Amino acid sequence: GNSVxxxxxxxxxxxxxxxxxxxxxxxxxxxxxFWYVQYPGEGLQLLLKATKADDKGSNKGFEATYxxxxxxxxxxxxxxxxxxxxxxxxxLTLTGTASKLTFGTGTxxxxxx
Amino acid sequence: xxxxxxxxxxxxxxxxxxxxxxxxxxxxxATLYWYQQILGxxxxxxxxxxxxxxxxxxxxxxxxxxxxRLKGVDSTLKIQPAKLEDSAVYLCASSLESVNEQFFGPGxxxxxx
Numbered sequence: 001g002n003s004v005x006x007x008x009x010x011x012x013x014x015x016x017x018x019x020x021x022x023x024x025x026x027x028x029x030x031x032x033x034f035w036y037v038q039y040p041g042e043g044l045q046l047l048l049k050a051t052k053a054d055d056k057g058s059n060k061g062f063e064a065t066y067x068x069x070x071x072x073x074x075x076x077x078x079x080x081x082x083x084x085x086x087x088x089x090x091x092l093t094l095t096g097t098a099s100k101l102t103f104g105t106g107t108x109x110x111x112x113x
Numbered sequence: 114x115x116x117x118x119x120x121x122x123x124x125x126x127x128x129x130x131x132x133x134x135x136x137x138x139x140x141x142x143a144t145l146y147w148y149q150q151i152l153g154x155x156x157x158x159x160x161x162x163x164x165x166x167x168x169x170x171x172x173x174x175x176x177x178x179x180x181x182r183l184k185g186v187d188s189t190l191k192i193q194p195a196k197l198e199d200s201a202v203y204l205c206a207s208s209l210e211s212v213n214e215q216f217f218g219p220g221x222x223x224x225x226x
Contacts, residue, residue: 004155032213043117043204044156044217089155093213100146100169101206101215103155 002027004090006104013080013111021075021107023064023090031092033057033066033073034101038087047075047088051095080111115139117218119205125224131193134221138186138207144168146215147180147190148204156204162188163210195225 007022025031035047035057048057053068062077073090090104118137126132138145143164148156159178161169164185173180177196182188192199202222206215 036217043219044206046214046216049214091155093215095213099213100158100161101148101156103157105153105155 002031002092002102004092004102004104006088006090006107009087009106009108011107011109013109015082015111015113016079017111019075019077019080019084019109021088021090021109023073023075023104025071025073025090025092027071027092030095032095033064034091034093035062035064035073035075036089036091036103038089038106040086044089080109082111082113085109085111117205117207117216119203119218119221121221122219123222123224125226126195127226128197129194131191132195132223133189133191134203134205134223136188136190136205136218138188138205139216141209142207142216143185143210144208145182145188146206146208147188148206150202150204150220152201159190159203192223195223197225199223200225 003026032051034049036044037047048059050057050066056065064075087106087108089106091101145162147159150156159173160180162182165182180190202220204220205218208215
């Protein structure tokens with residue numbers, strides 16, 4: 001079956017620090033990969049996605065590269081802000097079809113001044 | 114474009130009571146999903162509809178949970194009777210039929226006492 005493993009949080013960083021949140025996956029077939037963000041009291045928002053190997057998804061300064069050889073999709077940002085404080089979820093689904101998302105357990109990020 | 118709507122946003126009930134949640138997907142989205150997100154975990158799929166037909170309900174506890182999407186638009190998820198372990202956020206998402214990008218509503222936070 002499909003599964004996603006994320007690094008455990010919480011991750012606490014000072015503003016302007018470099019962020020990495022690790023994500024690895026196991027999938028039957030050829031998945032699409034996603035990062036979703038959940039701000040306090042809000043629903044899930046798509047942050048970025050990649051649908052094939054070596055694709056780089058990017059949005060709001062965040063980046064993640066689909067690495068098929070290491071089955072990874074690590075999230076990075078060069079300089080975090082207090083407003084980035086949220087829970088980040090890595091997820092996968094089958095490519096090209098409307099099918100369920102399989103999520104990791106989420107990583108809470110806390111950015112302080 | 115309006116997003117996915119859910120109501121109520123919060124619900125508190127006692128165990129063995131019943132409860133219902135409502136979801137209105139993005140206009141034109143044929144696929145609708147209900148996910149359960151227990152505190153500290155990633156969302157898990159309960160049921161997926163394609164128009165008004167069920168695609169995947171393998172993780173739905175059918176002895177107490179039911180869902181319907183009668184006209185292929187709005188959907189209702191019901192729990193009867195509720196148990197303490199049903200305390201969670203219930204998320205509704207929708208997508209176009211052949212695309213795997215899902216859009217989430219704000220969720221309904223259920224507390225069972």
